[in-house]
Structure formats: C-alpha cells, structure tokens
Amino acid sequence: xxxxxxxxxxxxxxxxxxxxxxxxxxxxxxxxxxxxxxxxxxxxxxxxxxxxxxxxxxxxxxxxxxxxxxxxxxxxxxxxxxxxxxxxxxxxxxxxxxxxxxxxxxxxxxxxxxxxxxxxxxxxxxxxxxxxxxxxxxxxxxxxxxxxxxxxxxxxxxxxxxxxxxxxxxxxxxxxxxxxxxxxxxxxxxxxxxxxxxxxxxxxxxxxxxxxxxxxxxxxxxxxxxxxxxxxxxxxxxxxxxxxxxxxxxxxxxxxxxxxxxxxxxxxxxxxxxxxxxxxxxxxxxxxxxxxxxxxxxxxxxxxxxxxxxxxxxxxxxxxxxxxxxxxxxxxxxxxxxxxxxxxxxxxxxxxxxxxxxxxxxxxxxxxxxxxxxxxxxxxxxxxxxxxxxxxxxxxxxxxxxxxxxxxxxxxxxxxxxxxxxxxxxxxxxxxxxxxxxxxxxxxxxxxxxxxxxxxxxxxxxxxxxxxxxxxxxxxxxxxxxxxxxxxxxxxxxxxxxxxxxxxxxxxxxxxxxxxxxxxxxxxxxxxxxxxxxxxxxxxxxxxxxxxxxxxxxxxxxxxxxxxxxxxxxxxxxxxxxxxxxxxxxxxxxxxxxxxxxxxxxxxxxxxxxxxxxxxxxxxxxxxxxxxxxxxxxxxxxxxxxxxxxxxxxxxxxxxxxxxxxxxxxxxxxxxxxxxxxxxxxxxxxxxxxxxxxx
Numbered sequence: 271x272x273x274x275x276x277x278x279x280x281x282x283x284x285x286x287x288x289x290x291x292x293x294x295x296x297x298x299x300x301x302x303x304x305x306x307x308x309x310x311x312x313x314x315x316x317x318x319x320x321x322x323x324x325x326x327x328x329x330x331x332x333x334x335x336x337x338x339x340x341x342x343x344x345x346x347x348x349x350x351x352x353x354x355x356x357x358x359x360x361x362x363x364x365x366x367x368x369x370x371x372x373x374x375x376x377x378x379x380x381x382x383x384x385x386x387x388x389x390x391x392x393x394x395x396x397x398x399x400x401x402x403x404x405x406x407x408x409x410x411x412x413x414x415x416x417x418x419x420x421x422x423x424x425x426x427x428x429x430x431x432x433x434x435x436x437x438x439x440x441x442x443x444x445x446x447x448x449x450x451x452x453x454x455x456x457x458x459x460x461x462x463x464x465x466x467x468x469x470x471x472x473x474x475x476x477x478x479x480x481x482x483x484x485x486x487x488x489x490x491x492x493x494x495x496x497x498x499x500x501x502x503x504x505x506x507x508x509x510x511x512x513x514x515x516x517x518x519x520x521x522x523x524x525x526x527x528x529x530x531x532x533x534x535x536x537x538x539x540x541x542x543x544x545x546x547x548x549x550x551x552x553x554x555x556x557x558x559x560x561x562x563x564x565x566x567x568x569x570x571x572x573x574x575x576x577x578x579x580x581x582x583x584x585x586x587x588x589x590x591x592x593x594x595x596x597x598x599x600x601x602x603x604x605x606x607x608x609x610x611x612x613x614x615x616x617x618x619x620x621x622x623x624x625x626x627x628x629x630x631x632x633x634x635x636x637x638x639x640x641x642x643x644x645x646x647x648x649x650x651x652x653x654x655x656x657x658x659x660x661x662x663x664x665x666x667x668x669x670x671x672x673x674x675x676x677x678x679x680x681x682x683x684x685x686x687x688x689x690x691x692x693x694x695x696x697x698x699x700x701x702x703x704x705x706x707x708x709x710x711x712x713x714x715x716x717x718x719x720x721x722x723x724x725x726x727x728x729x730x731x732x733x734x735x736x737x738x739x740x741x742x743x744x745x746x747x748x749x750x751x752x753x754x755x756x757x758x759x760x761x762x763x764x765x766x767x768x769x770x771x772x773x774x775x776x777x778x779x780x781x782x783x784x785x786x787x788x789x790x791x792x793x794x795x796x797x798x799x800x801x802x803x804x805x806x807x808x809x810x811x812x813x814x815x816x817x818x819x820x821x822x823x824x825x826x827x828x829x830x831x832x833x834x835x836x837x838x839x840x841x842x843x844x845x846x847x848x849x850x851x852x853x854x855x856x857x858x859x860x861x862x863x864x865x866x867x868x869x870x871x872x873x874x875x876x877x878x879x880x881x882x883x884x885x886x887x888x889x890x891x892x893x894x895x896x897x898x899x900x901x902x903x904x905x906x907x908x909x910x911x912x913x914x915x916x917x918x919x920x921x922x923x924x925x926x927x928x929x930x931x932x933x934x935x936x937x938x939x940x941x942x943x944x945x946x947x948x949x950x951x952x953x954x955x956x957x958x959x960x961x962x963x964x965x
Contacts, residue, residue: 293832298861300853300944302826303345303365307372308946309850310337312871312938314376315948318383324390325596326873329589331383335582338373339441339514342547347516350546370571381577384585394596395482396588401490404473409494411474412486416495420467424492426499429458435565436460438545440515443489443581446558447496448506456506458561461499463489463510469584481593487579509554510580511562516543548573549580598873601963603634603751617641618648618728621737621761627918628757629926630743631874632962635750638757639666641739645726646674652734653680653727655773657719657907660744661699667745668699675707682709684776686719711777714907717792719776721895721909725769736766740911742878742893753877754959756893758911762787765911776907791896791908796829799903799910802883802890803833809886810841819882819927821847825854826899838864847930848940849876851899857942867940870930872959881910882927891922925965933958 316322317330346369353362388398401409426447427436438444443463450456463469470485478484493508545566550559552575563569594600606628608620617640620626628637643666645651654674661668674681685700704710713719722741727734743755760766764786772790774780782793789795803818810816818837825831825846831854838844844865846854856865870876881892894910896902913919930937935957938946 293835293861298835298855298858299828299831300855301365301368302851302853303341303349303369304372305851305853305944306341306345307369307376308944309869309871310334310341310376312869312946312948313337314380314383316871317387318379321950323597324387324394325589325591325593326598327383328387328391328585331380331387332583332585332589334376334380335585338376339583340517342514343440343517347518347544347546350516350544351518366571374574377574377576380582384578384582391588394593395479396591396593397482397484398470398588399473399484399486401486401494404486408473408484412471412491413495415471416491417498420464420488420492421495421498423464423467424461424499427460427462429460429561429565438513438566440513440517440543441581443510443512445489445492445496445508446511446554446562447500447508448558449500449503450506451503458558459500461492461496461508463492468587470587481591483591485588489580507555507558509558510551511554512549512580513545513566514547514549516546546572549576550574551580552577603631603636605634605637609637609640617644617759618737618761621759622735625762625913625915625918626759627913627921628759629878629962630755630757631751631753635747635757637759638739638741638745638750639670639747641726641737641759642667642724643670643673645728645737646670646677646679648728649677650729651679651726652729653682653725655682655723655725655727655769655777656745657684657686657721657723657776658696658699658745659686659720659722660746660749661696662746662748663695665699665745666747668703671703671708672706680709681707682711682773682777684711684713684719684773687712709777714776717905717907718901719907720902721772721790721907723769723772723909725766725773735761736763736770737761738765738769740765740769740894740909742880742895753875754962756878756880758893758913762914772907772909787912789892789894789910791902791906792904795896795908795910796903799830799881799898800833802881802885803837805885806842806883807837807840809884810837814886815884816840816842817845817882817884818842819845819847819880819923819931820898821876821878821880821927821930822897823849823877823879824851824897824899826851826897827903828853830898830903834865835861838862845931847876847927852940855942855944856940862942868931868933869938869940869946870933870936870958871938872936872957874959879910880922880927882923889919889923891919893922926962929956929958929961932956935960 313330314334317327317334349362349366353366356362391398429435445461445463447459447461448456449459467488469488471488471491473484473486475483489510496508497505545568548562548566548568550573609617609626617637645654654671671681671683683703685696687696687700700710700712722744724739726737728737738760740758741755743750743753765788768785768788771782771785775782784794789798806816806818825848834844834854839861842864846865846867847870848867849869852867854867856862856867879894879896883890891913892910893913894908896908896910902908913922933956934949934951935955936959938948940946
C-alpha cells in the first residue's frame with residue numbers, strides 16, 4: 271500500500287447541494303447499512319496493510335468475516351423482514367440490491383487479500399496446503415486422522431422422499447454431496463463439517479516446528495475421504511456451503527409473563543429462523559445450487575460465491591499461532607501509582623481524595639475488578655449494586671458478587687438478558703446469581719439496559735458513603751484488553767445519589783424526570799445533549815469561539831445530525847470521531863463545512879464515548895455508554911457522566927482527544943459522498959494508540 275492518499279469509496283455518489291433549502295433533505299444523510307459496510311471496508315484495509323504484522327493482518331481478515339456474518343444476521347435480516355411485510359416497497363428491495371453489490375465487492379477483495387496473506391505465511395513457514403499438493407505420506411497420515419478423529423463425529427443426512435431436507439444450523443459449514451447407487455439413481459446428502467474439531471488440521475504436526483505448521487482445511491480432508499461415509503456408492507460431487515440465518519428474533523415483551531423464559535425461547539427459535547445468506551464454493555454445479563436454493567427458500571440475490579475457503583472467520587486459528595515475531599509487540603497495562611497494590615491506602619481512601627480516570631487498555635482494568643472484590647470483602651460495605659451487559663464466560667466480577675453474598679452483603683444486579691448473542695451466557699450467570707441469593711433483575715420491558723454502573727454502599731463511622739464506578743465499556747476482563755474504554759471511579763455525593771436513583775428506576779418503579787449530574791436515557795439524555803449543543807450554537811451567535819469534539823461508535827440519529835448541521839451553519843467547529851456508522855455528511859457547502867469526521871481503526875477497537883463542549887471556556891466533558899443513535903437515546907437505559915476535575919478535563923482534552931484528532935496513521939477522513947480517504951504518512955506517522963501505549 272503506497273503512502274499516497276487512498277480513497278475508499280463503497281458508497282454510491284450522492285448529490286451535494288448548496289445552498290441548502292432544507293436540512294431534512296435525504297441527500298444529506300448517508301444510508302445506515304452502507305455506512306456500516308464502509309466500516310467493514312476499513313477493517314478489511316487493516317488486513318491489506320503491509321505495515322501491520324502478518325498474523326495481525328490475518329486476525330483482521332478473520333474479524334472482517336465475522337463482522338459480515340453479524341451484519342447479515344441482524345441488519346440484512348431486518349431489511350428482509352421489511353421486504354416480506356411490504357413486498358411492493360421498491361426502496362427496501364433496492365437497498366438490498368445495493369448491499370449485495372457492495373458485499374460481493376468486499377468478498378472479492380477479502381479473498382484477494384487471503385491469497386496474498388497465504389503466500390506471505392508460506393514464506394514464514396506457515397503453510398496452508400491443498401490436499402492434492404500434499405506428499406503421499408502426508409495424505410496417508412490424513413487418511414488415518416480422518417478415520418481416527420473425524421469419521422466418528424460425522425453424520426451424513428440423506429434427502430429423499432422418505433427423509434426431508436435436513437435442518438442446516440446457523441453459521442454451520444457443510445458439504446453438499448451427490449452420490450449414485452448401483453441402479454444409476456443420484457441422491458443428495460448433507461454432511462456437516464464439525465465445528466468441535468480444529469478447522470485447520472496440522473499435518474504430521476510432530477514432524478514440524480510448532481511455529482511453522484503445515485495446515486489443511488478440515489472440509490478438504492472430509493471431501494477427499496467422503497466415500498467412506500457412503501460405502502458402495504459413487505461420489506459424484508461434494509462442495510462446501512454455509513448459511514446465515516436471521517438472528518433478529520422479535521421478542522414480544524409486552525405479552526410476556528416471564529422475561530427470562532421469553533428470551534430463552536427466542537434464543538431457541540433462532541435455530542429455525544429464515545436463511546438470509548447462502549455462501550457456496552466456486553464451481554458448485556448448477557443442479558446442486560438449485561437444490562439448496564429451493565429447500566432453503568432463497569433466490570439468486572442471496573447467493574455469495576467464495577473464491578477460496580468458505581468462512582474466513584476461521585482464520586482466527588492461524589492468528590493464534592505462537593509466533594511473536596509476526597504479531598504486535600506485547601504490552602502490560604499500567605496501573606496509576608495510587609491504585610497499585612503496594613499503596614498504603616485502600617481504593618476507598620483513594621476515591622475519597624478525588625476522582626480517578628482510567629484509560630483502557632493502556633491502563634489496567636484490574637483496579638475496577640479490585641474495587642468490586644474489595645467491596646465484597648470489606649466488613650463495612652453494606653450493599654453492592656451493578657448493571658451487567660456482556661461479562662464473558664469466566665468473570666472475576668461475578669465471582670466477587672457471589673463472594674459478597676457469602677459475606678452477608680446485600681447484592682442487586684441488573685443482568686441485561688437482551689444483550690444480542692450473549693443471551694445464553696447472561697442467562698447462565700443470572701441463574702447462578704439468583705441461586706446464590708443475589709437480587710437479580712432481568713431487564714426492563716421495552717428497554718435494554720446498556721449503562722455500565724457499579725455502586726458500593728459503605729458504613730463509615732456514623733455516616734453512609736457511596737462509591738461509584740461508571741464506564742464506557744462492559745465489565746469484561748477480556749474485552750478490557752482489546753477495546754479502548756474509560757473507567758471513572760468517584761465518591762462524589764451527588765453522583766452517588768444519582769446512581770441510587772438510577773438503580774431504583776431499573777429495579778423498582780420510578781417516575782423521576784431529572785438527575786443531579788448524570789444524563790440518563792430515556793429520561794433526560796437526549797434533551798440535555800441537545801441543550802449542550804444549542805449552547806455552543808448560541809456562543810457562536812455571539813461571536814465567541816464555539817467547539818464540539820464528539821467521540822462515539824456510531825452517529826445515526828437524524829435529529830442529532832440535523833442539530834450538528836445547525837451548529838456548523840452557525841459557525842461552531844465540530845470535530846467528530848466516529849468509529850463505525852456515520853450517517854452525517856461532512857464538508858457540504860452551506861450545511862456542514864465546519865464539520866470534520868474521522869474514523870480511527872487500529873490495533874484496539876475504539877469503544878469509548880467522550881463528549882467535549884467548549885462552553886465559552888468553561889469546558890465540560892461527559893463520557894459514558896451512549897452513542898448518537900435512536901436506540902441509545904430513546905430505547906435504552908444509558909448513562910453519561912460528567913468529568914469535573916480540571917486536571918482530568920485537561921487530560922481528556924489534551925492527552926486523549928487531541929491525540930486522536932492528530933492521528934494520521936489510523937485515521938480515515940470522511941468525504942461528503944460518504945467515502946473515506948486514508949493517507950499513510952510514512953515516517954511522520956502519528957499513531958494515537960501507539961502513543962497511548964508508550965505514555
């Protein structure tokens with residue numbers, strides 16, 4: 271990839287109109303789905319970038335493939351539901367057509383990238399071979415491996431008048447086989463490639479160094495030995511295919527007597543939901559494709575032909591190979607001196623002296639886990655309350671909560687069961703917590719609780735003091751090393767009072783309409799954000815310098831976009847750091863020429879939300895869990911918290927936001943048509959994430 275400016279343009283051109291007649295003109299808004307695909311393009315570019323270590327490039331290609339799976343399971347599934355409900359609405363059909371065109375471009379580039387990466391891997395001794403390229407003794411070894419390890423797991427399923435077309439599970443890789451019996455009759459059969467076995471088989475592993483394996487895709491081993499599954503029959507064809515099903519199961523919350531049971535049933539129903547995508551290998555015969563399309567109830571638009579191994583998300587196995595010379599340099603997250611275990615004061619004493627801000631993963635998440643663990647052990651702690659969204663499988667946070675119950679604390683947890691694709695894990699944790707005696711609330715009807723809040727109530731002499739953790743990310747020790755997030759630890763009395771009211775809202779009944787300091791959706795978050803932006807507009811109207819720096823994951827809400835357009839027209843400088851979806855178009859004359867949009871894509875997933883308001887020099891900064899999306903502002907319980915300590919405001923402004931805005935290594939700049947440019951600066955690179963690691 272050259273250091274010259276590179277334009278990435280997955281979106282169709284749009285009219286750029288000036289002077290503006292109406293800020294509601296649809297030409298001023300980028301399509302949400304195409305914007306999300308533009309983000310996937312940026313992820314793919316990380317796999318294509320030769321400046322990234324080789325195994326990191328493989329990792330990004332795996333992530334790209336997994337992201338596209340989720341895009342189809344959720345976004346395309348919703349559009350197909352709309353298309354089925356309104357078959358005469360050409361707008362939805364045209365959008366699906368646009369998506370299909372762009373996704374096929376993405377897949378084409380992804381497989382070209384894989385071909386390049388596989389050659390580079392081979393030069394490093396990591397060989398992904400084809401079956402027919404193996405030495406005779408290697409094929410013999412694989413035949414033994416097939417009989418000893420693979421064959422006992424396989425279950426061929428026939429399709430004939432006596433046996434219906436087999437159920438194909440979501441995201442499963444399969445072989446579509448055609449066999450011929452002694453009478454000449456041909457039959458179809460499906461063989462599932464087991465996901466319980468390594469998807470890349472190490473060929474004669476004992477004969478090669480661990481860091482330089484020879485690998486072969488599992489489906490190739492099965493294909494070349496598939497005759498053993500159909501003794502006495504002739505194998506006519508065997509081709510891999512894969513399906514993606516609709517995962518956006520509608521939950522009838524208002525009609526539910528038990529939210530937990532309803533969500534468990536919804537998760538079960540995903541197995542049988544409609545198919546939204548069919549992936550097939552190149553050169554699959556037309557008659558086989560017709561069998562699949564007819565029985566999966568798909569049309570040609572839903573078929574994606576793969577020029578290589580089906581399902582590149584499986585490349586994560588390669589990225590896990592122990593070759594540190596082909597990966598990013600390891601790092602150890604730092605812990606501020608006042609929070610280190612050797613410090614004389616405990617964490618409560620530190621929080622009483624002043625607010626603490628942690629920038630993950632550059633600073634350790636361990637103090638947050640320690641905050642909960644210490645609360646569980648401290649005899650003066652009376653109660654612990656937390657919201658949990660995505661905690662992972664092995665959670666020290668949850669273990670501390672269980673320990674707190676053993677120590678006689680009052681523990682209340684809002685376990686959000688509707689966290690998409692984490693429902694089963696959360697259900698298991700909810701049952702374990704409830705069985706231990708924790709007060710568990712499963713969520714609110716019609717709302718998803720997405721806020722990241724922990725409250726510790728502690729007796730100190732004759733008084734009660736509240737200690738609070740607020741964050742932008744989940745209570746998940748794994749993602750805390752992979753995502754950039756903020757943690758805020760405070761003993762501020764007004765924030766403690768607000769958090770108490772928040773838990774009363776989510777665990778009981780409350781008609782509260784305002785808070786001391788917190789901005790809470792769906793109560794006051796939208797109105798407060800609008801007021802903060804309008805204040806900047808008023809400052810600009812008085813001829814004062816006005817400035818917004820808004821860092822988020824997604825900007826989709828048309829009301830907020832329209833307000834930002836108004837701010838731009840009033841002369842407010844608007845700097846937007848938007849990682850993913852951005853439906854706003856910057857740089858339109860008369861509309862958004864004062865708006866700059868930057869997307870940072872790098873080693874870590876940008877996940878923190880930080881909102882800066884210049885406020886005539888009396889700067890205000892909020893951080894928290896909410897993006898500028900309709901779902902976050904209106905249909906979720908979200909929290910933004912103020913950072914008020916002048917030193918922490920300066921740190922967020924100068925050491926964090928300013929570094930992101932100066933980034934010219936990971937930053938992509940959005941153009942008015944919705945495309946992105948990426949200039950690679952060579953030796954003059956300013957890499958924000960690398961700087962955070964260094965400092």
